[in-house]
Amino acid sequence: MKIICRCQDVTEEEIIAALRQGATTIDEIRRLVRAGMGSCQGRTCRRLVSQIISRELKTPGSEIYPPTFRPPNRPVSFSLINAELDGHNDNEDDGGKK
Numbered sequence: 010m011k012i013i014c015r016c017q018d019v020t021e022e023e024i025i026a027a028l029r030q031g032a033t034t035i036d037e038i039r040r041l042v043r044a045g046m047g048s049c050q051g052r053t054c055r056r057l058v059s060q061i062i063s064r065e066l067k068t069p070g071s072e073i074y075p076p077t078f079r080p081p082n083r084p085v086s087f088s089l090i091n092a093e094l095d096g097h098n099d100n101e102d103d104g105g106k107k
């Protein structure tokens with residue numbers, strides 16, 4: 010059992026099973042087995058999933074439809090947000106007094 014997506018614990022066998030169900034793209038694999046939906050948003054596993062699709066479907070990697078990308082979401086502390094707002098308010102409070 011070879012783990013391909015570490016974030017979601019998806020194995021190579023699960024990806025191959027999804028391909029046998031009819032998946033042909035990285036996005037379809039993602040929807041079926043959640044590979045690429047972890048905290049790294051597929052940055053670690055996307056290439057491996059693409060290689061498995063290429064090997065199993067005997068398709069050149071250049072012909073595999075690229076996945077949709079979303080920026081990773083990370084928690085942000087309120088102190089950081091407040092610092093940004095404080096900086097913003099300081100600029101507004103100047104009101105041309107300088």
Ligand code: FES
Nearest residue numbers: 014016047051054
């Ligand atoms: S390793 Fe697959 S989403 Fe992170």
